[in-house]
Amino acid sequence: MKSYYFIFLSILSISFSAVTISSLSPVLPSNPYDYSTLNLPAHFTTDVPNSPLPTSINGLDNTPADNPITDNGATLGRVLFYDKALSANATISCSSCHQAENGFSDPATLSVGFDGGLTGRHSMTLINSRWYQRGRFFWDEREATLEEQVLMPFQDAVEMGLTLQELDSIVSNQSYYPQLFSNAFGDSNVTTDRIAKALSQFVRSIVSYTSKYDIGRAQVSGIGPNFPNFTAEENQGKQLFMQTIPNGGGACFACHTTEAFVSANPGPQNNGLDLVTTDPGAGTTFPNNPIFDARFKTSTLRNIELTAPYMHDGRFTTLEEVIEHYNSGIQAHPTLSVALTDANGDPVQLNFTETEKSALVAFLKTMTDNTLANDIKFSDPFISEFTFQGNIDTDYFLDENWDVGISPPKSFQGSIIIEADCIIDDSLPFDLPDCSELKITNSSTVTIK
């Protein structure tokens, strides 16, 4: 009988497919997730002796004394981060443009705001924000602290379109916030300052230290030696990344520094994208010093495989294009960073072979951290239920126990089991279309008779 089902399931098709996500109160664990403990591997906190550049993250943390991460504070931050109510027409949240599965960036070159408008630059990853020692935020470093930065998207005319007063009043009017503010701050008063603090705590808690890179790094004494868990190609790419240019490398580590692969303190850099300024970047933020013209923040390369497209304008679609830029495309802009010039002050030509270019890409991919991408504590707390209307061919699957399943929205974290009103019995296939619209909840179960 069972093989019979399979045949019918695979030929039956319902003509529409959609997932409608209901807007609900956030679903949170009774004890908050742990955001405050950082179980960093030793290589994060121990500098490699005699290394010309710092390798540890010691002294880099931009967490201010008056806003340490607490589990309840970051929990409130998580809810604010995912709450679409906090935009002019209740359609956009921070997560619309900073998606966990895309390294907390956005696969769109420019992001779409609440009213369909486009942002001026490509969205940035939020990973390892806390280890940017200068503590400045945005590509052009225009905000001096994260606490100031996190209030800007709400007030941006394209992004979320609110005033701070409106923000406070919307937050105050949601039934779920008083308790969360009490847990985080001791009483239920909603203030802009508390919103900023909670969001900053959540953002600072997004750090990556469980990639293939970290597993290898933990087995050797420094960044230089071959990692036992790497392929020969990945180890070659690592050498090219770390080595200076005269030694045949790409000097990438000069700017993408430390185990967090985030710039240490030299400030915004010009990595040679344009011959003439197309976007003044940090030049607008620091108008009195011409060296900042066309310079941009160097954010982390952790999870870089997931954050395409690349650069402040998202001009490169793939990591291969990024590497080709450094290999042959660096432009002689007046503020080009010294690290990317040769002895004559001209842009470097790395002249990598195809093998070397592929090796660099392979190395960058060792920094992919799927634990972080899938960690429930960084996921959307609002999706706890959704209605599925599916295409049997593509959206249902049968596992080896003959359980019927469907593909939920990526961010859905409950266990998905189909509710009992979709009972498939021996009278298949004629009952199947009844299953086309299902209410899925965290506790639903499916029965196949």
Ligand code: HEC
């Ligand atoms: C409509 C899309 C959009 C929304 C909504 C949005 N952002 Fe962003 N975010 C961006 C873009 C684009 C940038 C880069 C802008 C720039 O540098 O000029 C950015 C940059 C940032 C940065 C700077 C990262 C760094 O390393 O400097 C942080 C932090 C950030 N956003 C957090 C948030 C938070 C928190 C929210 C919600 C309150 C939010 N964003 C909402 C698109 C968005």
Ligand code: HEC
């Ligand atoms: C002089 C400093 C410097 C050096 C050296 C350097 N980079 Fe960069 N890198 C930057 C800056 C600054 C940016 C952001 C530029 C922008 O968007 O305008 C960047 C961006 C990137 C990005 C895209 C990041 C994103 O989130 O979009 C990748 C990938 C990257 N670099 C890899 C490398 C590799 C690989 C090397 C070595 C071949 C290297 N970098 C060498 C400064 C540097």
